Amino acid sequence: MAKMTPRKQASRLSIDDRTADILAAAREVISVKGYENVLVADIARQAGIVEGTIYRYFENKRDLLVKVxxxxxxxxxxxxxxxxxxxxxxxxxxxxxxxxxxxxxxxxxxxxxxxxxxxxxxxxxxxxxxxxxxxxxxxxxxxxxxxxxxxxxxxxxxxxxxxxxxxxxxxxxxxxxxxxxxxxxxxxxxxxxxxxxxxxxxxxxxxTDNAARIDAAVARLEAVATRLGGPSAA
Amino acid sequence: MAKMTPRKQASRLSIDDRTADILAAAREVISVKGYENVLVADIARQAGIVEGTIYRYFENKRDLLVKVxxxxxxxxxxxxxxxxxxxxxxxxxxxxxxxxxxxxxxxxxxxxxxxxxxxxxxxxxxxxxxxxxxxxxxxxxxxxxxxxxxxxxxxxxxxxxxxxxxxxxxxxxxxxxxxxxxxxxxxxxxxxxxxxxxxxxxxxxxxTDNAARIDAAVARLEAVATRLGGPSAA
DNA sequence: TTTGAAAGATGAATTGCATTCATTAGTCAA
DNA sequence: TTGACTAATGAATGCAATTCATCTTTCAAA
Structure with a gap:
């Protein structure tokens, strides 16, 4: 059905490489335009490929953005x-x-x-x-x-x-x-x-309220201890 | 440019009434379908009017949803x-x-x-x-x-x-x-x-837990110390 | 060095919406 | 009754995403 006006194709890459390329392109475009304004066409252009190709690697636009x-x-x-x-x-x-x-x-x-x-x-x-x-x-x-x-x-x-x-x-x-x-x-x-x-x-x-309370309590205990142990208690 | 196949029109309302109608319709549709799935056509149908009419009362779809x-x-x-x-x-x-x-x-x-x-x-x-x-x-x-x-x-x-x-x-x-x-x-x-x-x-x-806890602990220690050191301890 | 799948890449066509606008039809004051 | 004003209409348009029949590359086997 679709008639083609074929042009040079992008170089073929492994699935992983192409996927990484698209992800990087998408990230770049997103960070420039804000994700709300990103078009699939933008990402494709940035990746040096064509819109349709993206759909060989990602379910849809949202899937791509999620992966980014x-x-x-x-x-x-x-x-x-x-x-x-x-x-x-x-x-x-x-x-x-x-x-x-x-x-x-x-x-x-x-x-x-x-x-x-x-x-x-x-x-x-x-x-x-x-x-x-x-x-x-x-x-x-x-x-x-x-x-x-x-x-x-x-x-x-x-x-x-x-x-x-x-x-x-x-x-x-x-x-x-x-x-x-x-x-x-x-x-x-x-x-x-x-x-x-x-x-x-x-x-x-x-x-500090409690710190003061604790200090006071310790002082009192020290007083008792001093009394018990004699004047040598520090 | 647009040729019409005219049908019966919805009854004419004041601006406020029609606006309220559309808002109510939108709210109804949103609560049923979830706002992400709402179509302008749904809202129009619910309000008993046609899509185009909505744009006489609201800037665009988002404007309408915001007003809701x-x-x-x-x-x-x-x-x-x-x-x-x-x-x-x-x-x-x-x-x-x-x-x-x-x-x-x-x-x-x-x-x-x-x-x-x-x-x-x-x-x-x-x-x-x-x-x-x-x-x-x-x-x-x-x-x-x-x-x-x-x-x-x-x-x-x-x-x-x-x-x-x-x-x-x-x-x-x-x-x-x-x-x-x-x-x-x-x-x-x-x-x-x-x-x-x-x-x-x-x-x-x-x-007051901690204050009380500290006070009680000190009192107990004092009691012990007193017992050890004799009755003269305060 | 051919050759012929297999798989990747392509972009025209399709789809699904929102949005526009020329036209039609109520409404109402004169 | 009329005519002008304005709401309502829906076909047409616009704009992206998405599909898919077709074209290209690649590469292993002959």
Whole structure:
């Protein structure tokens, strides 16, 4: 049915190479035009091929865009492995928050795509994206669970809720940035989140009130001990 | 240019009536098919008119959908006026959280539309939606500011961040629901959020537990020490 | 060095929408 | 009753995504 006006074809590549080419082209186009304005034709042109060819490698446009995000997401997951080295629950929370904000700041367009298009789509519920997303927030959950297990955190609020507070706050704060409403300070936000979550969950108040109380109590005990042991007690 | 095969026309209405009709029809169709699958033709059919007519009342499809959401949003805002009656910062926070969750639970499809389509779109940055959204989160901001002003909350974390934690958490928790991943408990979530935020921000630890615990421990140690050292110890 | 599948690449045609606009038909004031 | 005003109409258009019959390359076997 279709009559052809044949021209030179693009060089033939292995499936993997061509796929990688298209993904790279798509990523480039997305980062330039914003994913909402990307046309399949743009991506094809950037990849040096023709629209129809893309459909030999991807189900459809959305499938392609999802795969672009997945490549990027895997990159980000591979980068950070510092968390186990960090000590202290509050420091861990701060680190997680700061790292997420860093990612969003470095790739706003892809972040926007992720938050807008991938997260809510029920058709992609079972794809790698959700696995990755889960992996991504699982750490936070684990930090909370550990802190509860050790008695550092109250057990009266579910760890999942704490995780949602942390990641939800980051997202909410991020939207303003993605909408172009000015910049944000990674340190300020990650400090704030970690502070509120930590103080809100900690069984031992970090406040100086209690420090003073403890110091006073120790002093009284020292007085008793001194009396018991004689004047030599330090 | 266009040749007509004229049929009976829909009855003529005032601009306001026809607009309201279309909005109602759109809302009905959205709630049945999910807004992602709505066709202009569906809405027209539901309203008993023809596609072209819609464009006499709305700029385009998106404009129409936005207006649907705005109507709904105004309804919700009009419903709740209890906040000023509620006493106690923690109770206010809980009330705000619970109310938002209630809205989302009662109209999941419209909530989804709001979160997905309205919030991120830069083309609608200046519409009434953003005004309403602002109004909606402003309360939370005010509650925090008041608590800081009265010395009830620490001033070391910005009220805006606290607001983001509350609303961000709700959103994050809500996505699972909107994706169809089971139900959620309004009470559990709003309690949890209010608890963590309150404890995380309060200058006075809410629990006398630790103070009492420390005092009791010291008293016991003092008793032991006294027993050891003789009756003369205070 | 041919040759002939097999598989990749092509782009014209198709599809599925939203959107436009020339035309038709109610409505109502004069 | 009329005519002018304006709402309603739906065929035509526009614009992307997507399909698929056809063309090209590649490469192993003869």
């Amino acid at each position: 995000a997945e490549v990027w997401f895997n990159e980000q997951l591979a980068v950070d492995s510092q968390l186990p080295m960090i000590h202290g629950t509050q420091n861990k929370l701060r680190h997680i928050a700061a790292r997420t904000l860093q990612i969003i700041k470095s790739e706003p367009v892809l972040s926007r795509f992720m938050l807008m298009e991938l997260r809510p789509d029920p058709n992609y519920r079972s794809t790698a994206f959700f696995e990755m997303n889960r992996r991504f927030t699982r750490e936070t959950l684990q930090v909370c669970k550990d802190a509860i297990a050790s008695g550092e955190f109250h057990a009266d609020v579910s760890p999942a809720l704490v995780r949602d507070m942390l990641h939800g706050c980051i997202e909410h704060r991020t939207w303003a940035f993605l909408r172009g409403e000015g910049d944000f300070s990674i340190d300020e936000i990650s400090d704030g989140i970690a502070t509120v979550v930590y103080r809100g969950m900690a069984t031992q108040p970090a406040s | 959401a705005e109507v709904w949003f105004n309804e919700q805002l009009a419903v709740d006026s209890q906040l000023p009656m509620i006493h106690g910062t923690q109770n206010k926070l809980r009330h705000i959280a619970a109310r938002t969750l209630q809205i989302i639970k009662s109209e999941p499809v419209l909530s989804r539309f709001m979160l997905m389509e309205l919030r991120p779109d830069p083309n609608y940055r200046s519409t009434a939606f953003f005004e309403m959204n602002r109004r909606f989160t402003r309360e939370t901001l005010q509650v925090c500011k008041d608590a800081i002003a009265s010395g009830e909350f620490h001033a070391d974390v910005s009220p805006a961040l606290v607001r983001d934690m509350l609303h961000g958490c709700i959103e994050h928790r809500t996505w699972a629901f909107l994706r169809g991943e089971g139900d959620f408990s309004i009470d559990e979530i709003s309690d949890g959020i209010a608890t963590v935020v309150y404890r995380g921000m309060a200058t006075q630890p809410a629990s």
